[in-house]
Amino acid sequence: MEKLIIKGGNALHGIVPISGAKNAALPLMCTPLLTPDPVTLENLPRLADINTLNDLLNHLGVSITIRGGKGGATGRREGRRMTFDGSEITNTVAPYDIVRKMRASILVLGPLVARFGDATVSMPGGCAIGNRPIDLHLKALEAIGADIELKDGYVRATAPHGLTGGTVRFPIASVGATENILMAASLAKGTVNIENPAREPEIIDLANCLNSMGARIVGAGTEFITIEGVPRLYGCTHSVMPDRVEAGSYAVAAIMTGGDLLLEGANAHDMGAMLGVLEETGGIINEEKACASHKGGVRVKSNGHRKGFDLVTQPFPGFPTDMQAQFMALAVVADGASVITEAIFENRFMHVPELCRLGADITVNGASATVRGVNALKGAPVMATDLRASMSLALAGLVAEGETHINRLYHLDRGYEGLEGKLRAVGADVERVPA
Numbered sequence: 529m530e531k532l533i534i535k536g537g538n539a540l541h542g543i544v545p546i547s548g549a550k551n552a553a554l555p556l557m558c559t560p561l562l563t564p565d566p567v568t569l570e571n572l573p574r575l576a577d578i579n580t581l582n583d584l585l586n587h588l589g590v591s592i593t594i595r596g597g598k599g600g601a602t603g604r605r606e607g608r609r610m611t612f613d614g615s616e617i618t619n620t621v622a623p624y625d626i627v628r629k630m631r632a633s634i635l636v637l638g639p640l641v642a643r644f645g646d647a648t649v650s651m652p653g654g655c656a657i658g659n660r661p662i663d664l665h666l667k668a669l670e671a672i673g674a675d676i677e678l679k680d681g682y683v684r685a686t687a688p689h690g691l692t693g694g695t696v697r698f699p700i701a702s703v704g705a706t707e708n709i710l711m712a713a714s715l716a717k718g719t720v721n722i723e724n725p726a727r728e729p730e731i732i733d734l735a736n737c738l739n740s741m742g743a744r745i746v747g748a749g750t751e752f753i754t755i756e757g758v759p760r761l762y763g764c765t766h767s768v769m770p771d772r773v774e775a776g777s778y779a780v781a782a783i784m785t786g787g788d789l790l791l792e793g794a795n796a797h798d799m800g801a802m803l804g805v806l807e808e809t810g811g812i813i814n815e816e817k818a819c820a821s822h823k824g825g826v827r828v829k830s831n832g833h834r835k836g837f838d839l840v841t842q843p844f845p846g847f848p849t850d851m852q853a854q855f856m857a858l859a860v861v862a863d864g865a866s867v868i869t870e871a872i873f874e875n876r877f878m879h880v881p882e883l884c885r886l887g888a889d890i891t892v893n894g895a896s897a898t899v900r901g902v903n904a905l906k907g908a909p910v911m912a913t914d915l916r917a918s919m920s921l922a923l924a925g926l927v928a929e930g931e932t933h934i935n936r937l938y939h940l941d942r943g944y945e946g947l948e949g950k951l952r953a954v955g956a957d958v959e960r961v962p963a
C-alpha cells in the first residue's frame with residue numbers, strides 16, 4: 529500500500545501533458561473482439577484499469593503486444609501503443625474475479641455475442657458511487673435479436689443466427705450501454721437505429737474507430753445514431769482521444785492554486801461545460817496552438833479570484849458527473865456559497881466527509897451539497913473512496929496548510945497516469961511513499 533503526502537501552498541505553473549482518455553480506451557480495447565485482424569491502439573494511458581482489461585482480454589484468448597511511449601522524468605511521456613490480435617479467441621466467458629475489479633468489463637458482452645453468437649459475463653455489481661445496473665445494456669441487445677438469460681450472477685447473451693436490425697430507445701442516456709450496442713450493431717444483419725444515445729466525446733471516438741474497421745455508423749455524438757451492420761470488420765490503427773476528465777482536474781488545480789497551466793493535448797470542445805464554470809469562477813481560458821515548447825492545448829490561468837458557483841451534473845454536453853468531486857474541492861475554497869447537484873449517480877458525495885476533515889464547510893441535502901467557501905484548509909490524513917473523490921482530496925491538499933496524507937492510492941491509480949510526476953513538474957510539493 530502507498531500514500532501521497534502533499535504539502536499545500538504552491539501555485540502551479542507550466543505544462544501538464546494530458547494522457548489518452550481512460551473512458552475512451554476501455555471501450556476501444558473491446559473492438560479487437562469484433563475482428564480476426566489485428567487492431568492497434570496508440571496513446572493508451574498507463575493505468576490500472578487498462579491492465580485489468582488486458583487481463584480479461586488475455587483470458588478470452590486475445591494476444592496483446594505492448595510498446596511503451598518515448599519519455600523522460602518530467603512525466604511528459606507519449607502514450608503506450610498496443611496491438612490486439614483477436615484471431616484465436618477460445619473463450620467467451622468473462623469471470624467474476626476479473627469483472628468485479630472493473631465494471632467496464634461488461635463492454636465485452638456486445639462484441640462477443642455479435643461475433644460468436646454466445647457470450648457470458650459476470651454481472652458487474654455495484655460500486656462506491658451507486659448500484660450501477662446494466663438493464664439498459666441488456667434491453668438494447670434484446671432489441672436487436674439477442675436472447676438474454678440471467679443465472680448464478682452471470683448474464684448470458686446468445687444469438688445463434690446473428691444479431692438483427694432493430695430500434696433501440698434509451699429512456700436515459702447511458703455511456704456504457706451506447707458503447708455496447710454500437711459495437712454489437714456493427715456486425716448485425718440489418719440496420720440498427722438508436723434513439724437517445726449518450727453523446728459523450730468517447731462515443732464519437734469509438735464510432736470513428738469502428739468506422740475505420742469497416743463499420744457503417746452515422747450520427748455518433750447526436751441524439752440519433754444509425755448503424756448499417758456489415759458481415760465482417762477489419763483491423764485498424766487508432767489513437768485514443770485526450771482525457772477530458774484528467775485535463776479538467778488539472779484545470780481546477782490551476783484555479784485553486786492561483787496558477788497558470790497549459791494542458792498539453794487537451795481538447796477545449798470536449799471540456800466545454802467545465803470550462804464554462806471555470807470562467808465563471810475566475811479562470812482565464814485560451815486555446816493555444818502547437819509551438820516549440822508544447823504540442824498545443826488548453827491554457828487555464830487564475831485571475832486571482834475564486835467565485836462560488838452552482839452546477840448540476842448532466843449527460844454530455846452538460847456538466848460531467850466525473851468532474852463533480854473536483855469542482856467541489858474548488859467550491860470549498862471559493863468566495864461565497866456554491867450549490868452542487870449530482871443528478872447522475874445516487875451516491876457520489878463520498879468525498880464530502882473527507883473534505884470536511886480538511887476544514888471544508890459542506891452540507892448535503894439529498895442530491896445537492898451546499899458548500900460555503902472557507903479561507904483556509906488544514907492538512908490532515910484522508911481516505912480515498914473512489915477514483916474522482918480521491919482526486920478531489922489531492923486538489924484540496926494542494927491548497928491546504930501543512931501536510932495532507934492520502935491513503936488507498938489504488939483508487940487514484942485507476943484513472944490518473946503519473947499524477948505525482950505531473951504535479952511536481954509544475955511546482956507541487958508531493959511525494960508517494962509506502963503507507
Ligand code: EPZ
Pocket residue numbers: 550551552554631632658659660661662663664665666700701702703704705726849850872873874915916943
Ligand atoms: C461511464 O460509466 C463512465 N465510465 C463513468 O466514469 C461516468 O461517470 C459515466 O459513464 C457517466 O458519464 C466509463 O466510461 C468506463 P452510464 P457508465 O451507463 O457507462 C444508469 C469514472 O470516474 N444506468 O452512463 O457505467 C446508471 O446507474 C467513471 O471515470 C442504468 O440505470 O455510466 C447511472 O445512474 C465513473 N442502467 C446513469 O445510468 C444501465 O443499464 C448513467 O450511467 C446503465 C446505466
